[in-house]
Amino acid sequence: MVRAVLSDVDDQEHRAAAARSVAVAALAETGVDGLADVAVDLSLRLASALERIAADQGLAAVDLAEVWFVDYGPD
Structure with a gap:
């Protein structure tokens, strides 16, 4: 999911x-539990990256x- 957001396109x-x-796609393939696992994994990876940068x-x-x-x- 992160790679999908990281791109050269500034949009x-x-x-x-x-x-x-x-x-x-993750929801369709793995259901709610799988999507929750993705959210948890992304949160943990973000926290780890923030800890290293900090x-x-x-x-x-x-x-x-x-x-x-x-x-x-709101914008």
């Missing part, structure tokens, strides 16, 4: 559609996540 809608397509920058991972994932509200 948020394209990236979202690609990720949604992968999620729909450590390299001398920050706490939760502080880095707070900066990276600020919710600015």
Whole structure:
């Protein structure tokens, strides 16, 4: 799913559609439990990546996540 979102195309809608397509396929192939497993796996991988980046920058991972994932509200 991550590879579907990572692309040279600078189009948020394209990236979202690609990720949604992968999620729909995962749901169709593995059901709700399989899709939940994908969500958990992605969350754990993201947390691990944030921890590595934060450590390299001398920050706490939760502080880095707070900066990276600020919710600015509706566009």
